[in-house]
Amino acid sequence: MAGANMINRRVALIGAAGATGTLLARGAAAVPEIDTGRVQNGRVEFPAWTALTERPSGGPPNPMPMNERVGFAVVGLGRLTLEEILPAFGEAKRSRLVALVSGTPDKAARVAAQYGVPRQAVYDYAVFDRIRDNPDIRAVYIVLPNSMHKEYTIRAAQAGKDVLCEKPMAVSSAEAQAMVDACRAAGRKLMIAYRCQYEPYNREVLRLVREATFGPARFIDAVNVQNQGDGAQWRFKRALAGGGALPDIGLYCLNAARFLTGEEPVEVIARSFSPPNDPRYAEVEETVNFMLRFPGGTVANCATSYGMHESRLLRVHTPGAAISLDGAFSYHDKQLRIACREGRAEAVEERRVPMQNQFALEMDHMAECVLSNREPHTPGEEGVQDHRIMEVIYQSAASGQPVALPRMDGLDRTRGPAPSAS
Ligand code: NAD
Secondary structure (H helix, E strand, O other), X not given: XXXXXXXXXXXXXXXXXXXXXXXXXXXOOOOOHHHXXXXXXXXXXXXXXXXXXXXXXXXXXXXXXXXXXXXEEEXXXXXXXXXHHHHHHHHOOOEEEEEEEOOOHHXXXXXXXXXXXXXXXXXXXXXXXXXXXXXXXXXXXXXXXXXXXXXXHHHHHHOOOEEEEOOOOOOOHHHHHHHHHHHHHXXXXXXXXXXXXXXXXXXXXXXXXXXXXOEOOXXXXXXXXXXXXXXXXXXXXXXXXXOOHHHHHHHHHHHHHHHHHOOOOOEEEEEEEOOXXXXXXXXXXXXXXXXXXXXXXXXXXXXXXXXXXXXXXXXXXXXXXXXXXXXXXXXXXXXXXEEEEEOOEEEXXXXXXXXXXXXXXXXXXXXHHHHHXXXXXXXXXXXXXXXXXXXXXXXXXXXXXXXXXOOOXXXXXXXXXXXXXX
8 A cells, every 4th residue: 555655656746747847846745645546456546535524526437448348239329329328328437339220321320420430330220130240249229119129139139249128128028028038048138228227316215215214115106297299200109119108108107116115016007098189199098097006015106198298206105204206217307305204393305316327327237247247137027027017007997997916926026136336
């Protein structure tokens, strides 16, 4: 340690000599480590510069060197890819963008230039299987309309690549299971992009629930609604989307209730509604309300719709506190409030968790699994189970009756090990 410090001091002196040579010439003191930082165990670190009363900054991200990271091919250059995923590579530590797949050549060329992807690493769907010959590609991120996930997951696995696939995993549980089976047969990993399970605010709520900080979760309220636009988009076509609001955004409510409790529901009651004169809802539903009953006693009440102003709220009611996460399923702004008794008063605490890019966290988790040959936290089985439950939700909504699900004991039955703190 002392030796390392001396070396660092010397490096600091050499560095300072260039910038502030006159100071050195006059024998000025070495710049202290609190200002220069230090390299320890291959990481650049800075000592805390604020008092213990302040939140720590988290320090430099210490990304892996580029040539050691897992190379991703991103398939589908739609809104999610261009607005969130490609920018998130800039905040990733273990992942890098190495290839693109698109059926729109001018867009692909432009995006490749924007992100420094070489021309020979841009593929279209016809030649997709040639990714097999590109050793830079270790993982493939599928960001296509839902009905295309199965084909490209299977083709990627058969080309020898590990797969990260967007949610909803497919358009049915049978397709989802076929994806799991194909990846297993090809000896490749399959992870479903349940970003909220990697996002720090959702993980803080998870911690409070699992540690029963305020007592057990008795009731979960989950709302994910937005006002959808033009009816020409694929999200209104059953063959491409597999359903309406439920698989697209209601899935977040379902998945949150499952990952917070760690349990699988034993009963579902659902209702769905679509405005009868709106041609956009000829094939898919606008609104679904569903209630899930869990074996440990938690009840989740979930609402999703394409016909209401954006709201994405998760609330967990426990005996000791009401925990509310506003923006729970959003990409960015979140507000976590905990209301509980404080003496004679009701205290409402706002808890601020350091924000991190959830797409970068999720890709880095996949990269870590590839590098260390681990099972992803949200493997294909997690997606299959959501599809099974969504099918039961539709069944209940159609019949107007509650539907029982087979009891599955144990926690986190469909999940791999928890993601490591980044
Ligand atoms: P999008 O409509 O913006 O993009 C879809 C892309 O697929 C486009 O580039 C389009 O050209 C291409 N495509 C190829 N064949 C197509 C076809 N036959 N019909 C329509 N498009 C075709 O969609 P998006 O919002 O980027 O969604 C893509 C996937 O990502 C979906 O599975 C969606 O559920 C998922 N998604 C996830 C999140 C999240 O937060 N994790 C957010 C949005 C979307």
